[in-house]
Amino acid sequence: MSALMQVEGVHRAFSVSRGLFARKRTLHAVNGIDLEIEKGEVLGIVGESGCGKSTLARILLGLIPASAGRIALSGTDLRGLDRRVLAARVQPVFQDPYGSLNPRKRIASIVALPLAVHGMGDRTEQRRRAIEMLERVGLPARLADNYPGQLSGGQRQRVAIARALVMRPEIVICDEPTSALDVSVQSQILNLLMDLRQEFGLTYVFISHNLAVVEHIATRVAVMYLGRVVELAPAAEIFARPRHPYTQALLASVLTPEPGKGLPDTHLGLAFPDPLDPPPGCGFNPRCAYARAVCRERVPAFSEDGPAKAACHAYDPTFGKEFA
Amino acid sequence: MSALLSVEGLTVDLAVPAGTLHAVRDVSFEVARGETLCVVGESGCGKSMTALALMGLLPRNARRRARRLVFDGVDLAAASPARTNALRGAKLSMIFQEPMTALNPAYTIGNQLCEVYRRHKGGSRAAARERAAFLLGKVGIAAAGERLGQYPHQLSGGLRQRVMIAMALMCGPSLIVADEPTTALDVTIQAQILKLLKDLQAEFGMALVLITHDLGVVARIADRVAVMYAGEVVERGTAAQVFAAPRHPYTAGLIDCIPVPGRTKPGERLGAIPGTVPALVGTIEGCAFRQRCAFAQPACASAPPVHADAGHEWACVRGAA
Ligand SMILES: Nc1ncnc2c1ncn2[C@@H]1O[C@H](COP(=O)(O)OP(=O)(O)OP(=O)(O)O)[C@@H](O)[C@H]1O
Ligand SMILES: Nc1ncnc2c1ncn2[C@@H]1O[C@H](COP(=O)(O)OP(=O)(O)OP(=O)(O)O)[C@@H](O)[C@H]1O
Ligand code: SF4
Ligand SMILES: [Mg+2]
Ligand SMILES: [Mg+2]
Numbered sequence: 001m002s003a004l005m006q007v008e009g010v011h012r013a014f015s016v017s018r019g020l021f022a023r024k025r026t027l028h029a030v031n032g033i034d035l036e037i038e039k040g041e042v043l044g045i046v047g048e049s050g051c052g053k054s055t056l057a058r059i060l061l062g063l064i065p066a067s068a069g070r071i072a073l074s075g076t077d078l079r080g081l082d083r084r085v086l087a088a089r090v091q092p093v094f095q096d097p098y099g100s101l102n103p104r105k106r107i108a109s110i111v112a113l114p115l116a117v118h119g120m121g122d123r124t125e126q127r128r129r130a131i132e133m134l135e136r137v138g139l140p141a142r143l144a145d146n147y148p149g150q151l152s153g154g155q156r157q158r159v160a161i162a163r164a165l166v167m168r169p170e171i172v173i174c175d176e177p178t179s180a181l182d183v184s185v186q187s188q189i190l191n192l193l194m195d196l197r198q199e200f201g202l203t204y205v206f207i208s209h210n211l212a213v214v215e216h217i218a219t220r221v222a223v224m225y226l227g228r229v230v231e232l233a234p235a236a237e238i239f240a241r242p243r244h245p246y247t248q249a250l251l252a253s254v255l256t257p258e259p260g261k262g263l264p265d266t267h268l269g270l271a272f273p274d275p276l277d278p279p280p281g282c283g284f285n286p287r288c289a290y291a292r293a294v295c296r297e298r299v300p301a302f303s304e305d306g307p308a309k310a311a312c313h314a315y316d317p318t319f320g321k322e323f324a
Numbered sequence: 325m326s327a328l329l330s331v332e333g334l335t336v337d338l339a340v341p342a343g344t345l346h347a348v349r350d351v352s353f354e355v356a357r358g359e360t361l362c363v364v365g366e367s368g369c370g371k372s373m374t375a376l377a378l379m380g381l382l383p384r385n386a387r388r389r390a391r392r393l394v395f396d397g398v399d400l401a402a403a404s405p406a407r408t409n410a411l412r413g414a415k416l417s418m419i420f421q422e423p424m425t426a427l428n429p430a431y432t433i434g435n436q437l438c439e440v441y442r443r444h445k446g447g448s449r450a451a452a453r454e455r456a457a458f459l460l461g462k463v464g465i466a467a468a469g470e471r472l473g474q475y476p477h478q479l480s481g482g483l484r485q486r487v488m489i490a491m492a493l494m495c496g497p498s499l500i501v502a503d504e505p506t507t508a509l510d511v512t513i514q515a516q517i518l519k520l521l522k523d524l525q526a527e528f529g530m531a532l533v534l535i536t537h538d539l540g541v542v543a544r545i546a547d548r549v550a551v552m553y554a555g556e557v558v559e560r561g562t563a564a565q566v567f568a569a570p571r572h573p574y575t576a577g578l579i580d581c582i583p584v585p586g587r588t589k590p591g592e593r594l595g596a597i598p599g600t601v602p603a604l605v606g607t608i609e610g611c612a613f614r615q616r617c618a619f620a621q622p623a624c625a626s627a628p629p630v631h632a633d634a635g636h637e638w639a640c641v642r643g644a645a
Contacts, residue, residue, distance in 0.1 A: 048510045049481075152600050182366040182537065187581035187594035194591060209511060212540075216583035216590050239585060253515035255540030256584055259563035263519040263544050266512055272480050 002075060003036035004203055005060065005090075005171060010034075010069035012055050016276065027275050029055040030066070031227030037171065042197070042204040044218030044235065046211060046250065050275055051224040053207045057175045060205065062086045084118060091164035093157070095176035101148040101159060107134065108144035111162045118167065133162040137192060154185035158192070165196065173205045178213065190217060211254045215239050223247045226273050226283035233308030243310035246284045282313065290314055327354035328531050329378070329499060333391035336373045336382065342605045347373040347386070349555040349608070355499065360525065360532045362542040362563075365552035366578075368601065371535045374552075375503045378533070379418050380408040396498060414444040417492040421504035423484040426491075427476040433460075433487055434472030441494045459490040463520060482513040489521060496528065503535045518545055539582060543567055551575045554602055554612035561636035571631070571638035574613045611640065 012030040017023065030052045037043055045053050058064045060071065062078055071078045073089060091114075094100050101110055112130035115121060121129070131141050137158045148156055157177065164172055174193070178186040194217065196202060208214050214221060214235075221238045223231040223246065231244040242248045252264045269287040282300050285291040294313050303315035336348035348370045355361045363371050376382045378393075380400065393401040395416060400408065412418075420426045428436060437459070438452035445452075453472065460468035463486040476484055485505060492500050502521070506514040522545060525532050536542060542549055542563065549566045551559040551574070559572040570576040580595025588594065599616040602608060611617070614624040619642060628639045 048512070154600075183539070183581045184366060184578060184597040188596050190583075191593050191596060194593070211511065212583045212585055215585050216588060216594070218590075235590065249512055253511040254585075255511075255515065255518075255538070255544045256586075257539040257543040257567060257579065257582065258584075259543040259546070259567045261544060263522055264515055265519065266515050268512055268516065272482050272513070274480075 004039040004074060005035075005037035006070075006072040006075075007033055007035040007037075007060070008070045008072075010056070010059060010066045010071060012052075012059060012064070013067045025276055028227050028278070029275065030059065033069075033227075033229055035222060035229065035232070037203060037205065038220075039170070039203055040201065041220055042206055042218045044214035044221040045205065045207045045224060046209065046214055046221065047224030048273060049209070050273070052227040052275075053224060054175055056224075057092070057173050057205065057207055060171075060173055061090055061092050087114070088118060088167050089169050090171045090173065091167065091169040093160050093164050093172060093174045093177045095179050101156060101163075103148050106145045106147060107139070107151070107159055110148070110159060111166055114163065114167045120167075130162070130166060133166045134159070137162045137165075137196075138188075152185075153181055154188060157181060157185075157189055161189075161192065161196070165200065165202075168200065169202075171203045171205065173207075175207045176209070177206075179208065179210070186213070193217065211251060212256065223250065226275060226278050228283065228311065230284065230312070231308065231310045232302075237307050241308070243305055243308050243315060244284075244312050245288045245290050245314070247310075249287075282311075328357045328359075328396055329355040329533075330392055330394045331378070331390065332393075333389075334374065334377060334393065335389045336370070336377050337387045337389075338373075338383070339385040339387075340605065345605050346555055346608070347604060348377060351550075351552075351555075351557050353550050353557065353560060355531050355533060357498065358525070358529050358531055360522075360534060360545055360547045361550065362546035362548075363533065363535045363550045363552060364537060364539060364542045366537055366601065368604075369552040370555040370604075371537075371552060372503055375418070375501050375533070375535055378501055379412060379416065380405070381412075381418075410444070413440050414495040415498050417495070417497040417500050419485075419488050419492050419500060419502040419505045421507055423481075423488045424476060426488060427484065429476055432473050432475055433479075437472070437487075437491055437494055440491060444495045455494060456490070459493050460487070462493070462524060463487075463490045464516075465490075482509055482517070485509060485513075485517055486520070489517070489524070493524065493528070497530055499531045499533065500525075501533045501535070504537070505534070506541070507536070507538070514541075521545075539567075539579065551578075554608065555604055556612060556639070558613065558640070559636075559638040561638075565634075565636040569636075571633075571636065571642070572613075572640050573617045573619050573642075575638075577616075 010030055010033045014027045014029055015024050016027050047053055059066050108127055108130045111133055112126040115126040131144050135141055139158050178189050206218055218235045221235050222229045225246050231247045242251050249266045249268050252266050267289045279286050281296040281298055285295040300311045300313045302309045302311050305315050332352045334348055334351040338345040338347050351374060365371055377388045382388055390401050434456055437456035441452040441455055457468040460471055465471055465486055506517050546563040549563050550557045553574050559575045570579055577597040583594060597616055602612055610625040611628045614620040623641045628641050630637055630639045631643050
């Protein structure tokens, strides 16, 4: 079976300078990613702030080009795809619905805009379909002529979801879709996303720093660190048996609401990752309790371990598993 | 034994173009020496205003009233601004969510840490620097001597937050008020910093009022919990009481909303609280939660009674189960 979306050796570098007079340096925000996104799955992407999640999302959406590597949608290279064709099939939902909704447009026209861009139906038909989608995501039709500023955060996120779905895309890329929302609103949006996935047969890429949310909604999880995927496994597997030391620390850090459990000891060093100055070898080695000489010399390749893949020397059979 | 901090009937009103916004409405709680109280609630419920009211740092359009506001024997409600200033930063200190609001970008870390110390404790510059280096080491900052010469923008978010903690500790406070100290940080760093705060608290015997909207943080760090909704404390008790047997329907609803590995099944529907929070401008009659509450009854239109059960208190017409 071929994947709906294929990501092969994708890189993205930015040229940045650290101060007014400092010379430009290259920041590898995405540093060689291979992924296959299967039809119908929910691929969760987690990882430290700045590890390249949003950059990857923007590349998948065709909003920025990759500096190297190839992305294919149902076998067709993204570079050969018309921007509008791509937009009809892959749609985003971002963290901050306020920033992504035009404040001077009414809700119904915001949701109808993709239809207008694609010249689908006349104005009446476009409005009818927009209102239908608004109702589907739980917004009453009477709000159709309101402006974004008149809605709550949760309602605005529903508008963003309606706009993403009105073209009936195949893939929805959700970048922190509930991070700006209160937990009582977050649960409403998560329930909605799960319902819509069933109803429309959607495939999601779901980026979040909230591990409990990812565990709840994802079917497969990619863990990123400093621009690379360091572990990839079915969701149930990764949460039951995290392989990579970073994944282990990440899961240990999740504070579930269980009083009496106290605070976890993450066994992490204090060397926070700096994408402008990544360490040689495994990007995680300065914080890793298991690091040894080889970790500071060579970037670990993926090793398969049951249903999971981890990029860590401890799982490389040629180095033995004695320190895992 | 008397409490370190005793708050009774705290009210904060804000003058806004639409009228008077009742940000904090008749809030009461106590904090014992060495204890951790978590104040939890959703955005806009008045957590930060409560913290700022304790510190005497409310915005200009705010008015604070309280039946009782006593910290370590000092009546804060009656204290002069000079008296409050002398306490603040010394025996009573605060950690803000965004360290850049509290750190001055124009001065080095070392200058700022030393300034706090010398303002309250006097002493030589060398003594202040020694204390600053000692505390930076305590908050896990390696090469402390070198860091003292750096400016805030040269540090990562996690490091800045540690510097804020060190600054709050400089004068050996008996109470630290921390307003969302780890909300902006990654989960691994959050766990590290909260652990650090808890260890330092045990070592120096400080009390901690920690404000957060994260129930996970509350469960893991709090001795006692106050749950706020629309400017009021609707439930309080020990962490064990509040999480094992939440009494107020809002608290119970909030706990049901979050996915908890092991308790909620992946892919299953999560609990939800319908509706939205009421506007805080104008008066609120009766229970503020009643429009969203599955148990609402006619009696909820008048102020709900406060029930108490072994130190667990909640304001709701529904009594003990
Ligand atoms: N346009 C840009 N120019 C320069 N650097 C950039 C640009 N966009 C992103 N970066 C840098 O690339 C790295 C990855 O950023 P990205 O936004 O993808 O991270 P992220 O994983 O989404 O983080 P977060 O969890 O904080 O959203 C960061 O170091 C960021 O500062
Ligand atoms: N300077 C101000 N002027 C007028 N109203 C304000 C001001 N600051 C806050 N408010 C309002 O007061 C209420 C309480 O705000 P507060 O900042 O205490 O909430 P919070 O519980 O800390 O929320 P969050 O979790 O978002 O930080 C809110 O309705 C808010 O909009
Ligand atoms: S490769 Fe080495 S440093 Fe990297 S995670 Fe594995 S053990 Fe740790
Ligand atoms: Mg991002
Ligand atoms: Mg606040």
